[in-house]
Amino acid sequence: MSHVFHRHCHTPLPTVVSGQGIYLTDSQGKQYLDGCGGAAVSNLGHNHLRIKAAISQQLDSIPYAHSGFFTSNSSEQLAKRLAEFAPGALNHTYFVSGGSEAVEAALKLARQYFVEKGKPTKSQFIARRQSYHGNTLGALSVGGNEWRREPFRPILSAAHHIAPCYAYRDQQPGESELGYSLRVANELEQKILELGADSVMAFIAEPVVGATAGALPATAGYFKRIREICDTYDVLLILDEVMCGIGRTGTFFAFEQEGIVPDIVTVAKGLGAGYQPIGAAIVHNNIYQAIADGSGFFQHGHTFMGHPMACAAALATVDTIVDDGLLGNVKRRGSQLMAKLNESLGELPYIGDIRGKGLFIGIELVADKPSKAPLPSHSQAHKAIKSAAMSNGLMCYPMSGTIDGKAGHHILLAPPFIIEEHQLDELVSKLHTSLLQASVGWM
Numbered sequence: 001m002s003h004v005f006h007r008h009c010h011t012p013l014p015t016v017v018s019g020q021g022i023y024l025t026d027s028q029g030k031q032y033l034d035g036c037g038g039a040a041v042s043n044l045g046h047n048h049l050r051i052k053a054a055i056s057q058q059l060d061s062i063p064y065a066h067s068g069f070f071t072s073n074s075s076e077q078l079a080k081r082l083a084e085f086a087p088g089a090l091n092h093t094y095f096v097s098g099g100s101e102a103v104e105a106a107l108k109l110a111r112q113y114f115v116e117k118g119k120p121t122k123s124q125f126i127a128r129r130q131s132y133h134g135n136t137l138g139a140l141s142v143g144g145n146e147w148r149r150e151p152f153r154p155i156l157s158a159a160h161h162i163a164p165c166y167a168y169r170d171q172q173p174g175e176s177e178l179g180y181s182l183r184v185a186n187e188l189e190q191k192i193l194e195l196g197a198d199s200v201m202a203f204i205a206e207p208v209v210g211a212t213a214g215a216l217p218a219t220a221g222y223f224k225r226i227r228e229i230c231d232t233y234d235v236l237l238i239l240d241e242v243m244c245g246i247g248r249t250g251t252f253f254a255f256e257q258e259g260i261v262p263d264i265v266t267v268a269k270g271l272g273a274g275y276q277p278i279g280a281a282i283v284h285n286n287i288y289q290a291i292a293d294g295s296g297f298f299q300h301g302h303t304f305m306g307h308p309m310a311c312a313a314a315l316a317t318v319d320t321i322v323d324d325g326l327l328g329n330v331k332r333r334g335s336q337l338m339a340k341l342n343e344s345l346g347e348l349p350y351i352g353d354i355r356g357k358g359l360f361i362g363i364e365l366v367a368d369k370p371s372k373a374p375l376p377s378h379s380q381a382h383k384a385i386k387s388a389a390m391s392n393g394l395m396c397y398p399m400s401g402t403i404d405g406k407a408g409h410h411i412l413l414a415p416p417f418i419i420e421e422h423q424l425d426e427l428v429s430k431l432h433t434s435l436l437q438a439s440v441g442w443m
Helices: 049-061 073-087 100-117 138-142 147-156 177-195 221-233 254-258 285-293 308-323 326-345 381-393 421-441
Strands: 016-020 022-024 030-036 091-098 124-128 161-162 200-205 236-240 262-266 279-284 350-355 359-367 398-399 409-413
Touching: 016 091, 016 161, 016 221, 022 161, 022 308, 030 421, 049 308, 073 091, 073 161, 073 308, 091 100, 091 285, 091 308, 100 138, 100 262, 100 279, 124 177, 161 177, 177 200, 177 221, 200 221, 221 236, 221 254, 221 285, 279 285, 308 326, 326 359, 326 421, 381 398, 381 409, 381 421
Parallel strands: 124 161, 124 200, 200 236, 236 262
Antiparallel strands: 016 022, 022 030, 091 279, 262 279, 350 359, 359 409, 398 409
């Protein structure tokens, strides 16, 4: 009997014992191609010597010191590096230990910003349905995935939700891409006016929606209109790049492709490539200065924030992505993977949409292509696919509830940035085989 409280009490797991490159090996000697980076985390693969050396060096120097007493060279250097890559005036980084913590920090910072600015009535958040921002109570409150929210609804804080930018399902016949972008973005303005601009402090969204909707990118012009609306009504724009950031979509930040700059961007997962737990909220000068010129103290904190070893691992991760030209590799391999998926899977009767950016790709499953009717919820397609894929030595990230938290299924792919083209072929072949095996249960 295991004494670990696992995610699922009745699902036995293989025991991982080693990893190399894009592969993991369990205690029985079975090898798995990591086609999803765990949860879009392992962007440099496993057993990366440069990252391990950075951790070892920091361990020999000083593994931990509380941030209330000291700063560290690794945190200072990492913050400087992130400021160099962040567009605009995103020049200050608040380090935490993961994505949910990064979002919590961003939410609390938004509130304190307006308190410091003498606008205490601004207290409401607006987010999007089918978003995912983390599992802590604040992050779950703004998240829009109803399946995750339902058991905890009585203890969640109030937040307001508008439609996602989900062209595959919601763009109307004859509607142009820009027309759709503006229509759905303008829901934000309508919600602000409904609540009263003096009460709304921030809008939070994922530039590319990850776990809940399957690498769902916004249509052209959507985020530019969102930025305009936020500016008009003095609402902060928080972009959650916990899953889609740090090069995953082919640019260091996913929002760079939208031609905008947020007020706060949250990152985690790929920031440390899985070698140490780390997350961060990267903050605009205006927000930092409001705190600095006011109380001078962000009323927030965690024991392990700015952890020297975590920051050392993240700094080495960022430097490796840049020095090894991996952003270019993400673009190349992403285009190749998309083409291979369309060629191999596109004609299968239950493949509805293949979408994404860079090495962040989602495959939406359907029962009927013309109508886009989803597979029945009782099909448990996501469980069948994961089981078949693991049996075939492939890690992928299938989920249910794609459309509204209950209906719909998708598969998320987010392989390491170091993947080679022949390994893409292996990934697609194993996925194709796994889908054929799993689909017997729902066809």
